Amino acid sequence: MADRQWHDVHTCFNTCALTGAAAFFAGIENAVIVGNGPLWCYFYALKSLEPALPDIAGRFFCSQVDNQSVVYGTEETLLATLQQVKETTRPAVILIENSCSVSLIGDDLAAIARQADMGCPVVCLDSGGLIGGFQAGYRAAAKAYFSAMPLEQGLPRKPRSVNLLGVTTGYYNAASDLREVKRLLAAAGYQVLACPGAGVSQAELLAMTQAEFNIVVHAELGRETAMFLEQQYKMPYVAELPPYGFAGSRQWLQAIGQAGGLSEHDFAAVRKECGLLERRLRSAAMELERIWGELWFERIVVAAPASTALGLSQAVRREWADANSLTTIVQDGLDEHFLPEGMEQVIDGRNGGLLIRDCLNELTTGLLLASSNESAWLYRKGAQAVACQNIALPVYDEVIVSDRPFMGLRGAVNFVERLWERYIAVCRLEGKR
Amino acid sequence: MVRSKRPVIALKSGCSCSMPGVWQAVAHNEGAAVVFHSPKACAHVSQEMSLGIYYRSITRQEFVAGRYLAPLISSELNDEHSVFGGAEQLRDCINFVARQYQPRYIVVAGSCVAGVIGDDIAEVAAAVEQEIAIPVIAVPCSGYLDGEYHAGFYYAAMAVAERFMTPRPAVPGQVTILGDCGGPDSQDCREIKSMLESFGLIVHTQFPGGACQQDIEQAAASSLNILLGRSQSFAWIRKLATGLQERCGIPFFDSPHPVGWLETKEWLTELGTLLGRPEAAEQAIAAERQRLQAAVQEVRPNLQSVKMVLVIGRPLMYFEPEWVMEWLSLAEIEPAAIILLRGLTNTQQAELRQVLKTHTQAPVVEQDEADEMMAEAELILTTHELTNDHQRQFFLPLLLPIGVGGLIRQLRRLERLALRPALRGGILYG
Numbered sequence: 005m006a007d008r009q010w011h012d013v014h015t016c017f018n019t020c021a022l023t024g025a026a027a028f029f030a031g032i033e034n035a036v037i038v039g040n041g042p043l044w045c046y047f048y049a050l051k052s053l054e055p056a057l058p059d060i061a062g063r064f065f066c067s068q069v070d071n072q073s074v075v076y077g078t079e080e081t082l083l084a085t086l087q088q089v090k091e092t093t094r095p096a097v098i099l100i101e102n103s104c105s106v107s108l109i110g111d112d113l114a115a116i117a118r119q120a121d122m123g124c125p126v127v128c129l130d131s132g133g134l135i136g137g138f139q140a141g142y143r144a145a146a147k148a149y150f151s152a153m154p155l156e157q158g159l160p161r162k163p164r165s166v167n168l169l170g171v172t173t174g175y176y177n178a179a180s181d182l183r184e185v186k187r188l189l190a191a192a193g194y195q196v197l198a199c200p201g202a203g204v205s206q207a208e209l210l211a212m213t214q215a216e217f218n219i220v221v222h223a224e225l226g227r228e229t230a231m232f233l234e235q236q237y238k239m240p241y242v243a244e245l246p247p248y249g250f251a252g253s254r255q256w257l258q259a260i261g262q263a264g265g266l267s268e269h270d271f272a273a274v275r276k277e278c279g280l281l282e283r284r285l286r287s288a289a290m291e292l293e294r295i296w297g298e299l300w301f302e303r304i305v306v307a308a309p310a311s312t313a314l315g316l317s318q319a320v321r322r323e324w325a326d327a328n329s330l331t332t333i334v335q336d337g338l339d340e341h342f343l344p345e346g347m348e349q350v351i352d353g354r355n356g357g358l359l360i361r362d363c364l365n366e367l368t369t370g371l372l373l374a375s376s377n378e379s380a381w382l383y384r385k386g387a388q389a390v391a392c393q394n395i396a397l398p399v400y401d402e403v404i405v406s407d408r409p410f411m412g413l414r415g416a417v418n419f420v421e422r423l424w425e426r427y428i429a430v431c432r433l434e435g436k437r
Numbered sequence: 438m439v440r441s442k443r444p445v446i447a448l449k450s451g452c453s454c455s456m457p458g459v460w461q462a463v464a465h466n467e468g469a470a471v472v473f474h475s476p477k478a479c480a481h482v483s484q485e486m487s488l489g490i491y492y493r494s495i496t497r498q499e500f501v502a503g504r505y506l507a508p509l510i511s512s513e514l515n516d517e518h519s520v521f522g523g524a525e526q527l528r529d530c531i532n533f534v535a536r537q538y539q540p541r542y543i544v545v546a547g548s549c550v551a552g553v554i555g556d557d558i559a560e561v562a563a564a565v566e567q568e569i570a571i572p573v574i575a576v577p578c579s580g581y582l583d584g585e586y587h588a589g590f591y592y593a594a595m596a597v598a599e600r601f602m603t604p605r606p607a608v609p610g611q612v613t614i615l616g617d618c619g620g621p622d623s624q625d626c627r628e629i630k631s632m633l634e635s636f637g638l639i640v641h642t643q644f645p646g647g648a649c650q651q652d653i654e655q656a657a658a659s660s661l662n663i664l665l666g667r668s669q670s671f672a673w674i675r676k677l678a679t680g681l682q683e684r685c686g687i688p689f690f691d692s693p694h695p696v697g698w699l700e701t702k703e704w705l706t707e708l709g710t711l712l713g714r715p716e717a718a719e720q721a722i723a724a725e726r727q728r729l730q731a732a733v734q735e736v737r738p739n740l741q742s743v744k745m746v747l748v749i750g751r752p753l754m755y756f757e758p759e760w761v762m763e764w765l766s767l768a769e770i771e772p773a774a775i776i777l778l779r780g781l782t783n784t785q786q787a788e789l790r791q792v793l794k795t796h797t798q799a800p801v802v803e804q805d806e807a808d809e810m811m812a813e814a815e816l817i818l819t820t821h822e823l824t825n826d827h828q829r830q831f832f833l834p835l836l837l838p839i840g841v842g843g844l845i846r847q848l849r850r851l852e853r854l855a856l857r858p859a860l861r862g863g864i865l866y867g
Contacts, residue, residue, distance in 0.1 A: 010530050012508035012538075013480040014487075020478030042549070042581040043452040048482050050443075061443040070451070071582045074553060104476055105549035105580065108519050133476030134516050134550065358537065377484070380491050386502055398485055400492040 011357015015364065016307070016335055017377040017398065018353075022103055023049040024141025025131035026064060027174035028149070029099040031201040032209065036063045036095035040082055040113065041103025041132065043068055052397075055404075056173035065089055069106055078111050086120035096206040097125045097153070099145065104132025127152045139224045139309065139336045142172060146200065146229045155213050155237060164264065165195045165215045169233075169241070170226020171202040175309065176375070176397045177410055178202065181246075184409035185221065188247065191274045192257060192266065201225070213237050217263050221246055222311040224336050245342055246311050249319030249416050250282050274413070281413050285420055292424055299325040299427055301391070303370035305363055307333035307353070307378050308396035311342065316373055316395055316410070316419075318344045324420055325371065331363050333374075335396070371426070376400040389434055391426035439807045441750060441778055441821040451585040455578035457483045458589025459546035460509060461617060463597065467505040467649035468541030470534050472512060474527045474558055475548030475580070480511035490619070499622045504647075508538045514550050524556045528565055535569040541650050542572040542600070544593060552579025572600050587666075590617065591673040594645040595680050601650055604685045605658040613656045614643040615681070616665025616674045618694065618839065621647040626665070628842040629694060632705065633663065635721035636714055661711075662689035667696065667837065668754065696837040697763045697844060698729055725841045732845040733767050736852040741769035743855055746810055747799075748819035750778035751835075752785040753792065756820060760837050762796040765818075768848060772799040774810040778821060779803075816855060827862040829854050834867045 022039060026049050029035045039046040046066035053060045067085040069078050082100070089095065100113050107130035117126040129148045131141045166189065171182055182203075186196050197215045198208040212218075218233060220226040220243035230241035242263045247256035257271060289299070304327045306317045317332040335353040343350065351359045364381050369389040372378055375396040382390050394402055395410065409415040456473055460483040463469040473480045487506075494500040512530040514523045527545070534543055547558045562575035576593045578584055584592070594615075612633060618625040621643040630640050641659060642652040662681060666674035671693040678689035690711055695704035702722050709718025745765070749756060765772065775793055777786050790801050802810070817823065817830045831854050838846055847867050854865040 008529055008533070010510045010513065010533050010537075012510060013477070013484045014506065014509060017484070018478070018481055019485075020476075020481070022478075042454070044454040044482075044581055047452065048485075058442070074549070074582060104478075105553050105582070108550065108553045132550075133478030134514065134519065136515075137478060137481075376492070377488055380488055383495075384491070384502070384504075384506065398488065400488065 009355055014381060015357045015360040016353040017375055018137035018335055019052050020133045021131045021135045021137060021141030022101060023052045024138035025101050025129055025145035027053060027172050028142045028145035028201045030057055030060055031172060031203055032097060033205045034096040036089055036093050036098045038085055038100045039066045040078055040100055041069050041106050045103045053174060063093055074105060074109055078106055079116050082116050083120055086122060095124050098122055100126060100128045101131040104134040107132050107134060125153060137336060138174060142225050143228050150229060150232055156210050157213060159211060159214045161216055162214045164193050165197050167197050167212050167215045167218045168199040169218050169220045169229050170222040171199050172225060173202055176395060176399060180407050180409040181411040183407060184412035184414050188412045192271055217241055219260060223339060223342055224310045245315040245344060247411050248315040249323045250278055251322055252315060252319050253412050278413055281417055285417055296428060296431060299423060301325055301327045301371040303328060303367055304330045305367050305372050307374035309336050310334040310338060312395060314342055314344060317347060324423060333360055389430055391430045393422055393426050439776060439804050439811050440824040442824055451581060453586040454581045455584045455589030456546045456548060456580055457486055458586040459576050459593040462590045462593035462645045463544050464507050465505050465620060465647045469507040470538050470540035470543045471507050471509050472531055472534055472543060472545045473548060474512045474545060474551045475514055476550060477511040477513045479548050480509050484509060497624055501622045510534050519554055522554055522556055523551060524561050527561050531565045531573055532569060535571050542574060545573060545575045547579045549580030549582050552582045574600055587670045587673040591677050594677050597645050598681060601653045602657040602685055607660040608658045609660055610637060610639055611641045611659050612638045612661045612663055613641055613659040614663050614665055615677055617646050618665045625839040628840040632721060632840060636712055636717045657685040659687050662687050664689060665694045667693045694839050696839060697760045699763060701725060701840045729841045732848060736848045737768055739852045739855050743770055743815050744773050744813060745770050745816040745818060746814040747772045747775045748778060748817060749789060750780060750821040752781060753788050755835060757837060758792050758796055764844060764847060772797060775799050775801045776807040777803055822864055829857055829862055830864045832864055832866045
């Protein structure tokens with residue numbers, strides 16, 4: 005224990021498992037979520053989900069537990085909340101999630117739910133901060149859902165169909181990325197049947213077994229589920245880093261092609277589009293380079309959930325920009341399985357707070373791909389010569405509405421456009437000094 | 438149809454937690470480090486709250502580069518500790534924080550989890566303090582279990598005062614502001630300071646937020662404490678002032694911070710009386726009146742006679758009709774109707790009606806009866822974001838702005854909304 009380290013939470017961001025679990029169920033059409041805990045924790049989770057799901061408050065409830073409930077149990081207040089759910093919604097499925105302090109008092113949630121007779125499946129879960137951050141909550145909710153809800157078996161497999169696992173609107177830019185991933189798959193002839201966690205109906209979920217295989221988009225969210233579905237339903241899966249950059253997208257599609265037994269011919273359309281966009285982008289970048297010089301950053305720091313951080317680090321290093329050094333911070337921990345070759349310094353955000361602090365303090369010029377949290381750190385210490393691009397939540401300084409993915413081919417173009425914008429803005433600022 | 442974007446929740450319990458209050462009390466106190474004896478997520482919640490405050494401070498030109506930000510560390514309680522207790526983990530954590538960050542003092546806040554598992558935070562703090570020879574100040578709170586934000590703020594302030602403040606001879610003219618209101622660099626605090634300057638008073642520091650240890654010690658020499666707080670927060674800040682009076686003999690000006698013109702006048706008059714400076718109060722009132730009149734003259738032509746409805750979804754505990762009605766009357770606006778949102782209990786509605794009828798003759802109706810009135814309204818003043826995005830909505834602030842400066846800021850914002858083409862609709866946050 006003496007070697008154990010703690011760190012200033014300002015260096016690295018995450019939310020609560022309560023939010024992650026709610027995010028998974030929020031991604032199911034007509035699912036209702038009941039937070040069995042205090043209003044403070046509920047409001048925090050609600051506020052985290054609202055940017056991507058503006059109407060979520062209509063199906064996210066709180067039992068408003070207080071200190072009395074912690075002593076005498078939450079049955080009364082939870083039953084009252086479930087009654088309110090009955091009166092105001094028609095849920096397809098309900099998640100009841102305990103906050104951390106409520107999880108300690110041992111209420112039998114399933115029994116309370118049976119007593120309430122909700123007329124739909126009810127999944128119960130301890131999902132407060134004691135089990136971890138957003139990713140831990142999401143994984144726990146997915147596991148609880150698929151354990152409680154047996155999928156249909158014996159359905160005929162639909163050729164060239166897949167499910168996307170580990171997707172959530174609780175990530176930065178998620179909706180745009182999902183659209184681009186689906187577009188890429190469609191261009192290769194694949195139909196996406198279900199995306200648990202990011203807009204799926206209960207019927208689609210139950211019929212997921214019709215897919216040829218599952219694709220894990222964000223491994224830290226979906227790999228466990230993929231393994232579970234493989235074990236339970238013999239559904240194979242592909243888990244690669246998400247498709248960032250042209251090379252990353254080609255690599256990703258290649259892995260999918262191998263899993264699905266596709267030939268080179270099946271990817272002709274994607275290859276053609278990729279070539280065209282690459283040429284256009286190179287040409288546009290060369291025009292700018294004549295004036296502004298090459299896209300060079302002394303240091304690059306990337307901080308985000310693991311799959312995003314590693315995928316974007318690989319793309320930025322391999323395709324997009326030159327740099328003297330690259331540091332990748334994986335907020336929710338590192339799975340060596342997904343560590344691409346050529347990564348330089350990789351810091352585990354769960355226990356590398358001191359390294360992160362030093363890394364941010366040393367970033368006085370360069371590029372930061374992270375969230376509003378890290379850019380606030382830089383601004384506070386006056387490091388204005390750093391180009392900052394958001395790639396993770398929380399975001400306080402950007403409007404995100406239009407379709408502008410970071411994943412896939414369109415994502416590659418979009419990202420490079422943004423890099424140039426940020427780079428030029430810093431050059432202008434430096435020029436003024 | 439009148440619909441709130443978020444369903445209005447009938448509050449059955451408190452809606453905040455003491456830990457962010459503890460954090461906010463000392464977040465910018467040079468030399469402080471804060472440990473939450475909690476799951477990590479609790480610290481991230483406070484962190485995100487600070488982040489929002491930081492970005493707002495930039496927008497409002499309140500950001501001061503180089504302002505100290507205390508390290509915030511969670512002891513990282515997990516499932517295991519719910520069985521075996523987390524005291525040992527807390528002890529190791531505080532030791533680590535002392536070594537790593539070398540703070541002048543450490544403030545420890547307890548979470549609801551620590552409360553339920555029964556860790557004795559005060560005992561751990563006292564024991565570690567012996568080892569590390571740095572003050573380790575335990576705040577007697579357990580998340581949401583025994584108090585809300587303001588309780589955490591109060592207990593943290595009092596605990597810090599008990600540690601660092603000892604009686605000192607009063608320095609004439611030196612005052613300390615007690616409370617928060619966005620911290621010493623906020624527009625609200627600048628407003629209060631400016632009013633105090635009218636009496637020749639010098640604000641030595643704001644306590645507890647933003648004060649270094651030396652400031653805190655010196656605060657004991659204040660000749661008067663000025664209170665920032667209203668309703669719920671005032672009760673806690675007043676308790677803090679009483680505690681400091683008992684501890685260091687510092688008298689306090691027993692008044693909540695003023696919002697609106699009438700209260701500002703009263704506040705200045707009473708302060709003048711307390712200080713034996715009625716003429717200074719009169720001069721200050723005259724200056725403030727002139728300032729207000731000038732601003733009202735400018736905005737009134739764009740606001741008077743606007744057809745406006747007021748939509749209320751907050752109970753009286755979180756909503757002060759007096760301020761809103763005074764503010765509207767300055768702009769010569771009489772609400773066409775007042776609409777009470779679903780979610781307010783019958784008792785809360787009755788209390789609101791009671792107070793409202795002392796201020797206006799506008800009809801007070803329930804949400805279900807209000808469609809026609811809403812459709813005819815040019816502007817909507819509301820406590821909740823409404824789904825009627827095509828209409829212009831002014832979102833009433835939860836924390837009312839201080840003094841004439843606050844009143845003017847809100848009037849100007851309302852004017853901006855009135856000047857916006859009606860077709861554009863949308864919400865403007867006051």
